[in-house]
Amino acid sequence: MKVKNFLILIIFTLIFSLNGTARQKDNVKIIKNPDKPAFGEISFKLELDLSISGEKFDFYEIKVLIDKKENIYALDWGNCCVFKFNKNGKYIMKVGRKGQGPGEFTYPYCIFIDDHQNIYISDYNRRVHIFDKNGGFLKSITLRYSIYDFFVDSEKNIIAISRIVTKAGPEKAILKFNDKGEKIKEIAKFSDVKPSIRKSDKGTPLVLTVYHEYNYWPYLYPLGEKEFVYVYPKEYKIFIMDTDGNSRLIIEKEETPHPISRKEKDFIIQRVEKHIKRRGRKFPRKMIEEACQFPRYRPFFKNILVDNKGRIYVQRMKSVLDKSKEVEFDIFSKKGHFLYKTKFPFAPEIIWKGYIFNIHTSDETGETGIERYRIKNWTEVKANL
Numbered sequence: 001m002k003v004k005n006f007l008i009l010i011i012f013t014l015i016f017s018l019n020g021t022a023r024q025k026d027n028v029k030i031i032k033n034p035d036k037p038a039f040g041e042i043s044f045k046l047e048l049d050l051s052i053s054g055e056k057f058d059f060y061e062i063k064v065l066i067d068k069k070e071n072i073y074a075l076d077w078g079n080c081c082v083f084k085f086n087k088n089g090k091y092i093m094k095v096g097r098k099g100q101g102p103g104e105f106t107y108p109y110c111i112f113i114d115d116h117q118n119i120y121i122s123d124y125n126r127r128v129h130i131f132d133k134n135g136g137f138l139k140s141i142t143l144r145y146s147i148y149d150f151f152v153d154s155e156k157n158i159i160a161i162s163r164i165v166t167k168a169g170p171e172k173a174i175l176k177f178n179d180k181g182e183k184i185k186e187i188a189k190f191s192d193v194k195p196s197i198r199k200s201d202k203g204t205p206l207v208l209t210v211y212h213e214y215n216y217w218p219y220l221y222p223l224g225e226k227e228f229v230y231v232y233p234k235e236y237k238i239f240i241m242d243t244d245g246n247s248r249l250i251i252e253k254e255e256t257p258h259p260i261s262r263k264e265k266d267f268i269i270q271r272v273e274k275h276i277k278r279r280g281r282k283f284p285r286k287m288i289e290e291a292c293q294f295p296r297y298r299p300f301f302k303n304i305l306v307d308n309k310g311r312i313y314v315q316r317m318k319s320v321l322d323k324s325k326e327v328e329f330d331i332f333s334k335k336g337h338f339l340y341k342t343k344f345p346f347a348p349e350i351i352w353k354g355y356i357f358n359i360h361t362s363d364e365t366g367e368t369g370i371e372r373y374r375i376k377n378w379t380e381v382k383a384n385l
Contacts, residue, residue: 020032020033020034020253020336020337020338028247028248028249028250029248029249029250029336030249030250030251030252031249031250031251031252031335031336031337032252032253032254033251033252033253033254033332033336033337033338034253034254034338035253035254035255036338037330037331037338037339037340037341038337038338038339038340038385039339039340039382040340040341041340041341041342042331042340042341042342042381043342043343044342044344044356044375044377044378044381045375045376045377046345046356046373046374046375046376047373047374047376048371048372048373049355049372049373049374050088050089050370050371050372051089051369051370051371051372052072052074052085052089052369052370052371053367053369054367054368054369054370055365055367055369057074057076057083057091058079059074059076059078059079059083059367059368059369059370060076060077060078060079060368061076061077061078061368062074062075062076062077062359062368062370063075063077063110063111063349063359064349064350064357064359064370065111065112065113065349065350066087066113066350066352066357067113067117068113068115068117069087069117070086070087070353071084071085071086071087071092071117072084072085072086072087072089072357072370072372073085073111073113073119074370075108075110075111075121076108077107077108077109079098080096080097080098080099080104080105080106080107080108081094081095081096081097081098081105081108082094082095082096082108082111082119082121083095084135089372093134093135094135095119095121095131095135096108096121096129096131102137102140103129103131103137103140105121105123105129106123106124106125107123107124107125108121108122108123108124108129109122109123109124109147109148110122110147110148110149110150112150112151112152114152115225116133117132117133118130118131118132118133118138119131119132119133119135120150120152120158122146122147122148122150122160124146125146126142126143126144126145126146126147127140127141127142127143128140128141128143128147128150128158128181141158141177141179141180141181142181143158143162143177143181143183144181144183145162145163145164145175145183146162146163147160147161147162147175148160148161148162149161149219149220149221151220151221151222151228152225153225153226153243154225154226154243155243156178156179157176157177157178157179157184157243158176158177158178158179159174159175159176159187159220159222159228159243160174160175160177161173161174161218161219161220162174162175163192164189169192169194170192170193170194170195171189171190171191171192172189172190172191172192172217172218173186173187173188173189173190174186174187174188174189174218174220174230175187176243176245185244185245187241187245188218188230188232188239188245190216190218190232190234191216193209193210193211193215193291193293194209194293195207195208195209195291196208196209196210196287196288196290196291198284198287206283206287208283208287208288208291209291210272210288210291210292210293212268212271212272212292213268213299213302213317213320214260214264214268214294214295214298214299214317214320215293215295215299216232216233216234216295216299217233217299218230218231218232218233219231219233219301219303219304220304221304221305221306221312222306223240223306223310223334225243226242226243227240227241227242227243227248228240228241228243229241229304229306229312230304231300231301231304231314233299233300233301233302233317234295234297234299234300235300236252236253236255236300237250237251237252238250238251238252238304238312238314238332238336239251240334240336249335249336250336251312251332251336253330253338255300257296257297257298257300258297258298258319259296259297259298260294260295260296260297260298261319263321264298264319264320264321265292265294267320267321268292268294268320269285269288269289269292272288272291272292273285273288276288298317298319299317300314300316300317301314301315301316301317302315302316302317302318302327302347303315303347305348305350305351307351307352307353308352308353309334309383310333310334310383311331311332311333311334311339311381311383312331312332312333312334313329313330313331313351314329314330314332315327315328315329315347316328316329316330325345325346326343326344326345327343327344327346327347328341328342328343329341329342329343329344333383333384333385334383334384335384335385337384337385339382339383339385340381344356346358346360354374354375354378354379355372355373355374355375356372356373356375357370357371357372357373358370358371358372358373359371
């Protein structure tokens with residue numbers, strides 16, 4: 001009997017170790033994961049399934065999304081429009097155009113498709129344009145702030161990442177707006193890059209704001225219409241929230257932060273200098289260094305995705321000196337357990353129902369197109385412990 005109880009204790013301890021530890025804080029469940037995934041590393045076996053040529057549609061700078069009927073949408077920032085294709089890649093329609101009128105864009109930034117196939121597109125001029133599934137313009141919502149990543153919940157509220165201005169200066173935030181564009185809740189708030197300000201030789205102010213990979217930036221992704229997941233890459237934490245802003249689960253993992261090296265800083269500063277020069281501007285070197293505002297540690301994450309099983313994929317931030325196209329992801333279950341580590345040969349746009357989407361730009365021609373790959377071993381990927 002003692003031997004049996006001892007074996008049970010060993011098995012329980014192993015399971016507990018694989019799953020991580022759980023605790024409650026302020027009625028929120030927190031899962032602390034070990035640094036090793038429960039099921040080790042997994043290699044997704046990819047097979048090209050569909051290619052949509054950018055040459056025919058003159059794609060310039062695109063973001064890809066699919067709806068629940070697997071129609072494919074390409075939001076083209078450069079051409080100020082949205083292209084819609086069916087799941088077989090057949091062209092259906094083009095939505096929107098450049099302009100200031102109803103349903104026209106100055107700089108469309110992000111796209112969301114609701115359960116009725118209505119198309120929501122955020123514009124840099126603080127508006128969200130809404131079209132029906134046939135491309136007919138419905139209305140525009142004017143917001144107080146510009147928004148970036150966003151989604152629409154079951155009550156037609158907009159949950160979005162935004163930049164706000166406070167007495168302390170600019171800040172990033174996750175905000176909730178109603179269908180009239182009124183801010184109804186501030187869900188989370190984060191520090192933001194502050195401008196570097198100097199006086200020029202003529203006495204006029206020089207203002208420079210620089211964003212780069214190592215600035216901390218929040219990312220969010222919907223989990224249906226009533227929940228979403230977000231990360232702020234200053235720390236290795238993943239937050240699952242309801243659309244009222246209540247925390248449902250916090251996922252943590254043992255992780256060592258990476259200090260930013262002098263070589264990494266110099267690489268970014270030199271790149272910023274070249275970009276400024278191409279635009280015909282000139283700023284003192286010390287001002288550029290000040291504007292870059294490097295944090296002590298490299299961000300943990302670069303992006304976040306969710307598949308149809310509720311698995312959460314966090315893209316790990318790699319060094320700016322790493323020239324490989326390969327990207328690393330940590331995969332978590334919707335219950336918060338660290339399932340796998342994996343690598344992709346590109347940074348995927350979507351992972352859904354055994355398919356993965358990529359925006360591919362040819363090194364030879366510069367042509368941008370959409371690629372869809374079938375994951376041949378999709379059924380082997382575990383969703384939970």
